[in-house]
Amino acid sequence: MIRIDNLVKTFGPKRAVDGVSFSVERGEVLGFLGPNGAGKSTTMRMITGFYPPSAGKVTVGGHDVTESPLEAKRLIGYLPENAASYPDMTVRGFLEFCAEMRGMDAPARKKALARVVERCFLESVLDQSIDTLSKGYKHRTCLAQALIHDPEVLVLDEPTDGLDPNQKHEVRNLIRELGKTKAVVFSTHILEEVDAACSRAIIIDRGRIVANGTPGELRALSDVAGAVTLHAQGASEEKLATLGRVEKLNGSFRVYPADKTASAELTRAIVALADHEGWKLDALRTEEGHLDEVFRRITLPDTVKRNG
């Protein structure tokens, strides 16, 4: 549904987005990760037709966003970064307006309004003026706007920003649910969200894609991925060192296999070793890796990496 080809956006001398390519199909939720200023919002603004690309191409549902913007925009529901909405309108008035802008007639608007109000839990504030709402409600009002025309493509820029943990949880569930039938891209800098909602994630740094894969694949890039951690009475570091590099944690040991994918063999070898040596195994687990470690390692500036 969304196809991005070598997208570039320059602001003066600065290349905010620098040759980004990816595609998202229906039924997929793509998480767009990156530190602040990485170019996430700029990319999304090009997808939604707000910024014209400096170079490269975006197509949505087969429509080139630059050449046939109206056709492309009709397919997209967009939650902008700051979740802006008109503060002097009521929630109902605002959503009515957005529905009308999407070309819906009165009966269709009524149905659409009922649907998004239920989805986004806006019932209680429907006739309240938007500037009197709490941040969470403002956010959900803008999210409701993005869903009002039941679009095939959703572009959500930091959809959980500023929400409390319960609301974050609800929004993630909603995204996952929507992702079953739509093509969804959402940006975040909260790593748990990748696991909670994405089928695939891209990490972007200084305008370039630095990693791309399923959450599992990304985690496997982590240093500890594939290592086996054990806690056993009587365990000795020298014996374990015959199986791989050993790291001593307080009270337990972590063994790194030479080959990350060989953690099953390593586990069996450790069990056999413990059995042979008569250690009492209390705990044994295979490390999946940590997203935050991967994220930090590939997005930190080179200088910080060297010193830290």
Added chain:
Amino acid sequence: MNLVWTIAKRELGGYFTSPVAYVFLVIFLLLAGFFTFTAGAFFERGEAGLAAFFAWHPWLYLILVPAVGMRLWSEERRAGTIELLLTMPVTTAQAIIGKFLASWLFLALALALTFPVIITANVLGDPDNGVIFTGYVGSLLLAGAYLAISCMTSAMTRNQVVAFILSVVVCLFLILVGFNPVTDLMVRWASPAFIDTVAAFSVMTHFDGFQKGVIDSRDLLFFLSVIGFALFATGAIIRGHRAG
């Protein structure tokens, strides 16, 4: 076209959900009344007509129209709603025209509320209502021209006050190049041909005819061109921001 109206409706609704619109209307009517009856010496003139009423409009609008137009785009940019608006399936032109029309309608309403002066003139004397009509047409076009300029300056900045000041400066310029006291001064150093050329760009030159009961196609064309040009420039400015 439907979308233009949807945008205009929203914008117009925005005027009336805050007390600002009502305050504006009251101030407009008070000032119009003050200029006409006190400063314009409406009663002392002993003539039946609204010349005293219309003569002040270029000056009255100089402050009031930018006050209405200053928020049109600057506020959308400041609040970030411009991103929402322009990622909906509308063209930039539709959005600009919709917002412009809403404010113009609002100004038309303000102007319409001055109807008591027509009644007063008709009660006190026997004015030429045709001249009054063309006077209103001219006044509405004048307001439209100022408004389009305010629309343009409000697209230039996120700050409403800056938009207001820029707009006043541009509109003042369009008054002064054809304002008699100024053209009289220019006679000392400029050739008459130059003065006439410059004055052709003044709203004063083109507003005059309407007050005399004449709708000249050149005057009509002038105001419509100013509106067209300023709205076109608004579009270019908005596109310019996004191009980076």
